[in-house]
Amino acid sequence: MHNQDRTVLTQNGDIIIEQCSCCDNIVFIYRNILLKFTPEVFQDFTTSFRKLNFERRSYVFEDGSEKMLVNTPQKEIQLCFTKGEFKQLCQALQEATLMLEVHEILCP
Template identity: 25%
Template sequence: MSACQTEIIYQNDDFVFTRCIDCCRMGLMFKQAMISFDELNFDAFRRYLERMDFEIEKYPFFDGLDRVVIETYHPDVQFTLLEEEFYRLKANVIEAHAQLQLIELIRKM
């Protein structure tokens, strides 16, 4: 995505969601992590997060804290999030999707 001309679709605290004007590749940055998606995979990731519930998915980690493991599209890369982090990411992804839909609706007018 380094050569892309990105537009910020949604930004909130430590979350930024962008899309390239030319190739439509999407970038999700949460804290220090960044994931890029095509439209289909972003929508699948959003649906995956929407189905997840921290209480059901949590695992106790070696430090005694419960975390949820977020799978990515690369088998060797996962994210582990504390409860507050998980729900912030989930809410931000849902809001970014809503903003993306709103932008698309406006552009079609």
């Protein structure tokens, strides 16, 4: 991904979701996590992520904080979010999806 060839789909706090204009890949950056998707896989990820229920998947950790664990295809790696972080991520994913839909309509 090249700096000059990307479109920011959404940026909210620590979250940036961009699309590379040369390869259409979507990069999701959250703090020190960077995930790269094809547009199709990004849509699947967004749909799956937004179906998660924080209350059903959250655990109280030793420090007293409540966090939700999200499995990844790599069984040794799980993502962990507080309720606020989860809501912020869902909002960012929705915004990015809407921007992709707008881009598809305007630039078929």
